[in-house]
Amino acid sequence: MRHFLSQVYTTYAGLFGWLNWFSYVSTVIFRPVVLVIIYAVLGRFAGNPEAVRSYSIGIAAYSMAVIILPGITQCYTYDRSGGTLSFVFASPVNRVENYLARAVLHYPNGLLSFAATLLAAWMIVGLDFGGVDWGGFIAATLVIALSITALGEFLGTFAIVFRDWSNIQTAFVGLILILSGAIIPLDVFPAPVQELAKLLPVTNGLTSLKSTFVGNPLADTSGELVREALTGLVYVIIGYFGFRMFETAAKRRGSLEQETF
């Protein structure tokens, strides 16, 4: 456990590029506020000032992806570019432990960003929390943040394998914004696209999140939440195999400092 906690701290403190006061506060707290302002004023401009209230929950869920995914992928890419990943691979450290430790402290960042977005929506557009089923709402939030974190672990492997990893991350963040139902309802898309969207984190859990926000019991959407958790589980497992495969390939080809594939 001590080793695990030590890796949780060192991978976060040493490899998270936004861990300075300006960047951290502006990214985790202010950016969600600015997003709410943008959508609130856009809604007013487009003749639909009430719309942003219905988007707030989706924007809040999306804001978790915007902070968690880059945070975790940085942790992988800086490990390689800084030359410290070689030491990890040379050491007998438990790989599962090392893999999971990288994500731990990014998880609360997502939750903080989520809370900041909802607070901003309450203050700016008067988001009504009157009917929330808090137990279900919190459970859905925690599960969505977990599945996003799992996706971050999955993308982390790309971050150490490809030089242009940021494009892959950008694509996933964009897909979550467009296809998860955060703003555009899922049912406007053709059925195959809807199925594809359900393979992304957020999509399934957001149904549960929105439902519990308006006061429905969690039991009504527990299936979606379970699917959200399973989606995350699949990502984290595939990500781990990718992480091990990269290590094997890098050692065999001596290509740790290059693009391995």
Add this chain to the structure above:
Amino acid sequence: MLASVVQQWKQISLSFGNLGFFLATIPMAIVMTWIAMQRGDRDVLAYLSIGLPLMTVWSGVAFRIGYTLSTELSSQVLQFVYISRTPVIVVSLGKALAQVLWGLPTGIISFMVVFLMTRALPNISNPTAFIVSVLLVVIGITVASLFFSPLMVLVGGRGGFFNTVIPFGLVLSGFVFPVDRLPAVLMVPARLMPTSWAMDSINLSLQAGSTWAEISTSWALCILTSIFLGVVTYVMFRIVERRIRVTGTRDFY
């Protein structure tokens, strides 16, 4: 300056990774268009079909230009620029122009995405004014982005510096909505952005019944704010230079 345009152009052309910074806002453009389509106001859709592509260009350009000076500094090549007789702001302006030229096609991609969604082209009432206004937006984007180049060095901006700057810039720039829709506390800083005036002139050139007097007033204010921002940027460049050449305190923020 031309040499620095070519140098920067070659440098960005070598890296496909740059593309992500420019395309990152296209998903945002898609959802914003979708929001506007819910009420289907033609004026709003016309405004967004011009503003959102420019937003895509600005967000990529601001990020890339913002890092030019600090990257040169960390790569130990800025000293050579100071040794040469060309003023560093001219070199940086050349680099900024290269970034803008590189970013403009991404605006076209964004425009096509918005067009595919709305299936409508904006109805331009005054094409001449529209073309001039777009050119002024491009100048505004260049000037506003160049502002961040010395600022990054002066504040010791590290990774994540632009995470809020870019969304905040979107609020103030007028690309997503005319800035007179903002609360007064945000409208004042927004009016210091040349793009907010240039977007006003684009809006006026889209609307039937706008007069040349209204349009030219917006142009004049865009040019004035560009000059103002340019002077502030120049002063910051001089402070950076002073820190490097005179006081030797560039590492103290």
